[in-house]
Amino acid sequence: MLKISDLHANASGKEILKGISLTVNAGEVHAIMGPNGSGKSTLAQVIAGHPGYEVTGGTIEYDGKDLLDMEAEERAQAGVFLAFQYPVEIPGVTNAYFLRAAFNELRKARGEEEVDPMEFLDIMEEKLKLVEMDATMMQRSVNAGFSGGEKKRNEILQMAVLAPKLAVLDETDSGLDIDALRIVAGGVNALKRPDNATIVVTHYQRLLDYIVPDSVHVLAGGRIIKSGGKELALELEAKGYDWLLEPAGV
Amino acid sequence: MTVPYTDQFAAFSANGGGEGPAWLPALRAQAFERFSALGFPTTRDEDWHFTSVTPIAERTFKAVKAAPTALTLSDIEPWLVDESWQRLVFVNGRLEPALSNFSELPAEVQVSTLSEALREEPEWVKKHLGTLAAFDRAAFTALNTAFMQDGVVVRIPKGEVVEVPLHILHVTDTQAAGAAVHPRLLVVAEAQSQLVMIESYVGLGQASYLVNGVAEISVGDGARVDHYKIQRDSLEAFHVGTVQVTQGRDSIYHSFSYAAGAALSRTNVYTKLVGTGGEARLNGLYVLDGTQHADHQTFVEHLAESCASRELYIGILDGASHGVFNGKVYVDPIAQKTDGKQTNKALLLSDKARIDTKPQLEIFADDVKCTHGATIGKLDDQALFYLKSRGIGSDNARALLTYAFAAQVLETIEVDALRLLLERAIFARFTNLALE
Ligand SMILES: Nc1ncnc2c1ncn2[C@@H]1O[C@H](COP(=O)(O)OP(=O)(O)O)[C@@H](O)[C@H]1O
Ligand SMILES: [Mg+2]
Numbered sequence: 178m179l180k181i182s183d184l185h186a187n188a189s190g191k192e193i194l195k196g197i198s199l200t201v202n203a204g205e206v207h208a209i210m211g212p213n214g215s216g217k218s219t220l221a222q223v224i225a226g227h228p229g230y231e232v233t234g235g236t237i238e239y240d241g242k243d244l245l246d247m248e249a250e251e252r253a254q255a256g257v258f259l260a261f262q263y264p265v266e267i268p269g270v271t272n273a274y275f276l277r278a279a280f281n282e283l284r285k286a287r288g289e290e291e292v293d294p295m296e297f298l299d300i301m302e303e304k305l306k307l308v309e310m311d312a313t314m315m316q317r318s319v320n321a322g323f324s325g326g327e328k329k330r331n332e333i334l335q336m337a338v339l340a341p342k343l344a345v346l347d348e349t350d351s352g353l354d355i356d357a358l359r360i361v362a363g364g365v366n367a368l369k370r371p372d373n374a375t376i377v378v379t380h381y382q383r384l385l386d387y388i389v390p391d392s393v394h395v396l397a398g399g400r401i402i403k404s405g406g407k408e409l410a411l412e413l414e415a416k417g418y419d420w421l422l423e424p425a426g427v
Numbered sequence: 428m429t430v431p432y433t434d435q436f437a438a439f440s441a442n443g444g445g446e447g448p449a450w451l452p453a454l455r456a457q458a459f460e461r462f463s464a465l466g467f468p469t470t471r472d473e474d475w476h477f478t479s480v481t482p483i484a485e486r487t488f489k490a491v492k493a494a495p496t497a498l499t500l501s502d503i504e505p506w507l508v509d510e511s512w513q514r515l516v517f518v519n520g521r522l523e524p525a526l527s528n529f530s531e532l533p534a535e536v537q538v539s540t541l542s543e544a545l546r547e548e549p550e551w552v553k554k555h556l557g558t559l560a561a562f563d564r565a566a567f568t569a570l571n572t573a574f575m576q577d578g579v580v581v582r583i584p585k586g587e588v589v590e591v592p593l594h595i596l597h598v599t600d601t602q603a604a605g606a607a608v609h610p611r612l613l614v615v616a617e618a619q620s621q622l623v624m625i626e627s628y629v630g631l632g633q634a635s636y637l638v639n640g641v642a643e644i645s646v647g648d649g650a651r652v653d654h655y656k657i658q659r660d661s662l663e664a665f666h667v668g669t670v671q672v673t674q675g676r677d678s679i680y681h682s683f684s685y686a687a688g689a690a691l692s693r694t695n696v697y698t699k700l701v702g703t704g705g706e707a708r709l710n711g712l713y714v715l716d717g718t719q720h721a722d723h724q725t726f727v728e729h730l731a732e733s734c735a736s737r738e739l740y741i742g743i744l745d746g747a748s749h750g751v752f753n754g755k756v757y758v759d760p761i762a763q764k765t766d767g768k769q770t771n772k773a774l775l776l777s778d779k780a781r782i783d784t785k786p787q788l789e790i791f792a793d794d795v796k797c798t799h800g801a802t803i804g805k806l807d808d809q810a811l812f813y814l815k816s817r818g819i820g821s822d823n824a825r826a827l828l829t830y831a832f833a834a835q836v837l838e839t840i841e842v843d844a845l846r847l848l849l850e851r852a853i854f855a856r857f858t859n860l861a862l863e
Contacts, residue, residue, distance in 0.1 A: 225816045229808070253818035265813040269831030269838075278827070279817035286818065318831075335817065 178203045178374050179224075179244075179343055184235035186223050193219045195399035196235070201343070204371045208385055208410060209378045211396035212418050217378045218262050220396065221347040224376075225259035226252050239343065253279075254286035256342030260332035260349045262378075267319035272331065275319045276301070276338050283339060304337040308364050326357045333364040340368070345376045350384040362387030382414040398427035430463040431487050436573055439490065444574070447542070448549040458562050458572035465566040477751040477783040478693055478722040483665050488607035488637045490574075491519045496602070498631070500526060503598055506629045509844040513538075514594040515579055520608030522577050535587050541578030541611060552580065556613055559643035560671040567667045567693075571609040571641040578611030583620040585647070592623040592842055597638065599660065604634040612642035616650040618675070623653040623842060628668075630661025630688060640668040648675035648702060653682075655845060660688035662719070669695040676702030676731075683840055684711035685849060686721045697726040700734040700762075707736040710839045714853065715748035715780075722751035725769075729762035729792075736766075741836040742773035743829060744780035751783045756797060758790040765790075767797040774832045775805060806832075826858035 179201040186194040193216045201207050209217055223230050224237065226249030237244040244252060267275065273294075280300075281291040292300070305312055308330045320328050329349050336344055346365065350358055365375065365388050377388055385393075385407060393409040394401045397418065402425035403409065436444075436459045445452045467484035468475040496518040503516060503526060515538070516526035522540055529538055537544075544552050562569035579595055597610055616622050628638055638660060646652045652672075660666050666689040672680050684694050698707045713721040727736040742750040752771045773782040786799040806828045814824035833853045840846035 227812055227816075229812075248821070249812060249815040250818050250820045250824075253816055259816055261813070261816075265807075265809050267810050267813070267828070267831055269834030270827055275814075275817070275827075278823070279814075279819055282818040282820065282823075339817065 178240060180238040182236050182238075184220075184223070184237065185233045186219060187231045187233055188219065188229065192233070193230075193399050194223065197396075197399070197401055199394065199401065201374045201376060203374055205391045206369070206375045206377065206388060208390040208393045209376060209396050210380065210393060210410065210413055212422075215397045216399045217396050218347055221259055221262075221345045221376075221378055224345055225249060225257060250282070253339070254283055258336050258339055258341030258344045260329075260336060260344065260346040262347040262351070264320050264328040264332055266321045266323075268321040270319050271316055272319050273297075273301070273315040276315075276335060279335070280338055300338065304334055307337050307367055308334045309360050310334055325352045326354070329353060329361060330357065333361050337364060337368055342373045343376070344368075344373070345378070347378045348380060349377075350379055350381060358384065359387065382410040385410045395421055397422055397425065400425070400427075402427065431484075432459075432570070433463070435487070435490055439574060443576075447545045448553065450553055451545065454557055455573045458569045461562050462566055462569035462573060465564070465569065467566055474724065474753070477753075478691075478720065480691070480693075482691055483637060483667075489605055491521075491603050491606040491608060493521070494602060496523060496600075498523075498526070498598065498600065502631065503596070506596060506598065506627065508594070508625070508848055509592070512592045512594040512625065514596055517577065517595070517597045517610065519599055519603040519606070520577060520597075520610065529593065531591060532593070533587060533589060535584050536589055537580070537582040538593065539580050541575065541580055541613070544580040551582075552613070555615055555643065555645065557643075559645065559673055560641050560669060565669065567639050568641050568669050571611060571639050574607070574609040575611035575641070576609065578613065581612075581614045581622070581624070583616045583622050583650075585617040586619045587617075588621040589623070592625055594625045594627065597626075597628045598631060599629070599634065599636050599638065599664065600631040601634040603636045605636065607637040607639060610638065610640040612640070612644075614642070614644040614652065616644070616646050616652050618647040619649040620647065621651045625655045625657065625842070625845060627657035627659070628666065628688070629659045630664050632661070633663055634661050635663040635665075635690075636661070637665045638667070642668070642670045644670065644672045644680070646672060646674045646678040646680050649677045650675065651679040651681070653841060654680070655840065655842065656682070656684045656694065657845075658684070658686045658688050658692060658694070660692070662688060662690060662717070664689045666692040668693070670697065672698035672707075674698060674700050674702060674705040674707065677704040678702065679706045679708070681708040681841075682710065684723060686711070686713040686723070687715075687852075689719070689721070691720045693722045693724070695724045695726070699728045699730055700736070701730050703731045703733050705731065705734045707734070708839070709736070709738045710836050711740045712833055712836050712849070713740075713742045713750055714833065714856070715742070715750060716745040717748060718746065719748045720751075721748075722753070724753045724755070726755040727757070727767065729756070729758040729765045729767065731762055733764040734762065734766075736768070738769040739836050739839065740771045741833060742771075742782055743776065743833060744773060744782060745776040747777070747779040749781045749783075753785045753787065754799065755787040756789070756799075758792050758795055758797065760791040762792050763794045765792060765795040765797065767795070769799040771801045772832070772835075773803045774829065775803065776829065823858065829857045830854050
């Protein structure tokens with residue numbers, strides 16, 4: 178589904194990703210871990226198509242297409258979804274309007290009819306339950322004045338509504354208490370299907386108790402310095418990253 | 428140099444302008460004399476630094492001909508907004524009783540034309556008219572006072588809460604091309620009373636004309652006046668409007684000024700907080716394009732203790748338009764515990780658009796909290812990316828964020844029908860999406 182090969186990317190003229198290769202197949206869950214500032218969010222943003230990052234080398238193939246050749250909105254329409262580490266506040270646009278606009282854009286791209294506000298309300302009702310969010314949140318401006326936990330839940334709500342093929346969750350677990358973590362993980366698991374895939378960027382192995390990964394990768398200094406199965410996450414939890422960094426020359 | 432409008436004033440005085448109680452022609456003459464001495468303001472004048480009124484000063488606008496209007500109710504229907512509102516409709520400066528309907532106002536509330544009020548209660552009118560809106564340093568107010576004709580007088584007695592909004596609609600059409608109208612409004616809301624008022628200006632057909640309005644509003648102790656001014660004049664027109672308010676103890680004056688019309692407009696919202704605990708909320712939105720110029724000046728005078736003022740003005744400027752916001756705040760030595768906040772934000776949608784913004788705070792009391800902030804910017808890149816990452820295309824994402832920028836101040840409108848009208852208008856202007 179996703180094939181990243183020798184990806185290099187710059188931000189503000191500084192090289193941040195220094196040759197990343199990663200293959201994710203349908204049905205898989207991959208976890209990306211690593212110290213702060215290692216380039217995890219940069220990778221996530223490059224996959225989503227943030228124009229602030231310049232790809233200087235390598236390729237990303239998604240569903241047989243050249244992902245790097247697509248605008249951010251085209252990627253979303255093709256099923257790519259990024260749950261932001263720092264969701265953006267948009268005062269003045271209600272969550273309901275925003276979600277329906279996005280939902281309809283994806284439908285239009287697939288050649289389907291748009292849904293009207295009443296139909297959308299029904300769709301929302303079920304998804305709100307999934308993330309245990311109150312319906313009143315829909316009438317509030319997108320993320321404006323939301324608590325950290327509410328913002329993260331709102332990301333998962335969007336993911337539930339937009340039903341992506343490839344979901345990238347960037348530290349969706351950071352700053353969540355155990356209940357919120359359970360809700361977020363429950364949402365992700367409920368949305369898992371054999372034909373979609375998930376990349377979970379996280380700092381903590383505790384999320385991986387709920388979302389069980391097929392592979393775990395350690396990103397440091399802009400490179401994947403180690404990959405392994407889910408037991409690698411436990412090893413990292415116990416030993417930290419230092420034992421990996423030095424041999425890798427980071 | 429001959430003073431403009433001298434002949435017109437002589438003709439007006441000889442024909443109608445001389446009517447009414449003896450003090451009135453005297454007031455007009457005094458105002459005209461003051462206008463003659465002042466002349467139109469220039470950009471050397473500090474209050475007009477960013478706004479040149481040369482296009483107004485270099486020509487002489489005629490008096491409007493007293494011709495019956497051909498407009499019918501269906502012509503003005505789109506501008507009525509809400510059928511339940513009580514309305515006075517003026518066409519080219521004259522009240523049109525056939526288009527007006529304010530029969531459902533409570534009987535205790537007096538709404539009349541200036542001439543009626545002068546006939547029926549000359550002493551009461553004398554006590555208020557011209558006492559708030561001083562013209563000694565304001566040429567446009569002087570000109571209005573000299574020429575004011577079919578004004579509106581509203582008196583809300585003590586304790587009366589008027590539930591239904593009162594709409595004063597000024598329609599100007601091509602019959603008034605090249606002419607000036609000088610609307611006048613006097614509102615006295617006595618203690619504990621409440622009034623919601625919408626003062627709107629629309630231009631029908633493409634005509635160049637001058638609207639030069641003055642509103643005087645007295646908000647009594649514990650009273651509340653919500654005042655929405657909606658300016659959608661013809662894009663060739665000129666609009667100058669001054670609102671002068673005085674506020675009693677624990678009163679609320681809430682003003683919202685929307686400016687989307689006129690080639691050149693200037694709106695002054697001035698309030699004096701003279702009683703303790705008063706609150707002024709002054710908000711506004713200006714949406715400009717082409718070569719439009721819109722200037723807002725606010726002046727809040729904190730003249731008593733523990734008063735609050737809140738100002739939020741938002742501008743969206745496209746094309747080669749020019750916006751100006753000048754927010755003046757004066758805090759008297761006596762006005763301890765003043766709480767003032769002023770915010771002005773402008774969004775520039777094109778490289779040629781321009782905003783000049785100038786806060787002016789004069790604070791003479793020590794125990795006060797006064798802040799001001801101005802931001803000028805483009806659309807937020809992070810927000811744009813966020814929308815795009817959800818599948819919303821670039822144009823729609825930009826449109827949505829432009830709308831959202833305006834929505835921050837539209838949400839302060841407490842009259843639902845009016846807020847919806849403006850939300851829809853802004854949404855339709857910037858997007859091809861539907862807002863439900
Ligand atoms: N837009 C940017 N401009 C400049 N530097 C950036 C930008 N984005 C990220 N960086 C830098 O790139 C490095 C990696 O950042 P990031 O991808 O956010 O790391 P992580 O998510 O792993 O904590 C950091 O040193 C960060 O300061
Ligand atoms: Mg990060």
